Amino acid sequence: MTQVSLHHIALAYNGQHVLNDINLSIAPGEFCVFIGPSGCGKSSLLRLIAGLEPVGAGTLTIDGRTINDVAPAERHIAMVFQSYALYPHMTVYDNMAFGLTRQRLDKAEIERRVMEASRILQLDALLARKPGALSGGQRQRVAIGRAIVKKPKVFLFDEPLSNLDASLRAQTRLEIARLHRELNSASMIYVTHDQVEAMTLADKIVLLRPAAEVPGQSNVAQIGTPLELYHHPANLFAAGFIGTPAMNFFNASLTSVLQNGIATTLQGRACAAAVDGTDMVPGAALTLGIRPEHLVLGQGEWQAKIVHVEALGEHSYVHLRWSDEASMLVAKTQDDSLRVGQTVAFSLPAAALHAFRSDGVALRRLASN
The missing domain is CATH 2.40.50.100 (RNA polymerase II/Efflux pump adaptor protein, barrel-sandwich hybrid domain)
Structure with missing residues (x-):
């Protein structure tokens, strides 16, 4: 069981801070998601853990061992990137086995690992195919399988679903959650810009904001479970970022x-x-x-004019403008009788x-x- 710890980690490019005073502990078997706006340093932090970026300051440890200057290949990690990066001329089996072959493992051990990973990822029937004959979701599963066979202590995922369409993202998200349950001895660190992925996959969320917005301070806005960040945001940034x-x-x-x-x-x-x-x-x-689902329409001491209604079937998002306010409000409701141009009362519980x-x-x- 592996613990990852970061103590006062910092990273700068050409004198510009990207990461500043990052303090974080990822427990053995924990699924930790890094999320935040573009430029907040989430991918840089992942690459720093992988050894692809230098540690500017602070200490990075895995299992209590300081690895600041340890080569990526010796950190016992496996990384799954946004692009699948599969060898097009190789079969699924050979793509998954390639790294093990280079390690000169014996054929029986390579076959055992590949077959185990293919079972977990439901790739058994695809082992003889080449990447060109696979869907995007299947290719991503092969890329994940290539990481599994290494038996790493830590899995690193860098926006692995961003190239998939909506239905494939949902399906592959479920497969990654199932994979985490099956491989509960390995810690997983996952970078995404998608709040649904963060909220549904994470045991722990690390919300980052651009270091330039908080000069001299840590650019970690909040660390906690998904529901902690949703119901108890620590600051205005967290409150405004989490939730759609x-x-x-x-x-x-x-x-x-x-x-x-x-x-x-x-x-x-x-x-x-x-x-x-x-x-x-x-x-x-x-x-x-107040979150849109908690703003109560149809009663209360305030009134606003409906300027747009997004009818999504199960519910609607009603966009409102106060008569004496320039700002817009959004309410989530199941009332499908509301129309643009109406004035509606609302309350704030x-x-x-x-x-x-x-x-x-x-x-x-x-x-x-």
């Missing part, structure tokens, strides 16, 4: 601290939020946030609200989820 559509935000002012939350003034009206405001002082500026200080740090929510 994004969280709605409102400017408010703290009126008073209550036993069960805070009272605020929003658009000249009272608005309560179930958050811990112990260290706050009346008059402080706040940002309130206290238990569903998030609150953030002027520096972007979240106040602790008192709600159960």
Whole structure:
């Protein structure tokens, strides 16, 4: 069982920080997903763990052994890239066996490993085919199989599904989840820009933001389980990034601290939020946030005009504009009677609200989820 630890890791290109003060521990058998906007350093961090980028500062360890200067081939890792990079003239079997052949393993051991990997990935019937006769999803499974046969301590995935269409992504995502269950002794580190992949695959999510946005600070915005990041974002960045559509935000002012939350003034009206405001002082500026599925339409003290409706069958996303606000709001609803041009009342349940200080740090929510 393998643990990966990063202590004060930093990386810069031409003097520009890409990673700064990264502190992270990935437990044995854990599925850890790196996610964040373009330029946040998620692929660079993966490549640094793989040994393809130098460690600018800090310490990287696997199983307690410092590997800052250890060659990639000696780190006992296997990497699956965005492109399949299969040899077109070789069969599936030979593609999976190629690395083992170069290690000069005996034929019986190579066959045992390839057959085991093909069973796990359901490639048994395809071993004699060449990559040109495979679908995109099948080629990606072969690339994953090529990693499995190495029996690595750590699997690294760099956006492995981004070249697949939507249905194949969903199917292959399930296969990767099943693979993780079967190979629960190996840690997996996975880079993606897709929130669905992050939320459905991860035991732990590491949310990164561009280092240039937080100079001198760690560019790790939050680390936690998928539901922790969704229900309890640590800051405005995490709240705005996790969730599709994004969280709605409102400017408010703290009126008073209550036993069960805070009272605020929003658009000249009272608005309560179930958050811990112990260290706050009346008059402080706040940002309130609420996810689209928690904004209640059809009742409440505020009104907004519907400017667009995205009807998706199971539910609709209703885009609203306040009469005295330039910002847009989005509500998720199953009410299919709403139409563009209507004015609709809405409310903001206290238990569903998030609150953030002027520096972007979240106040602790008192709600159960």
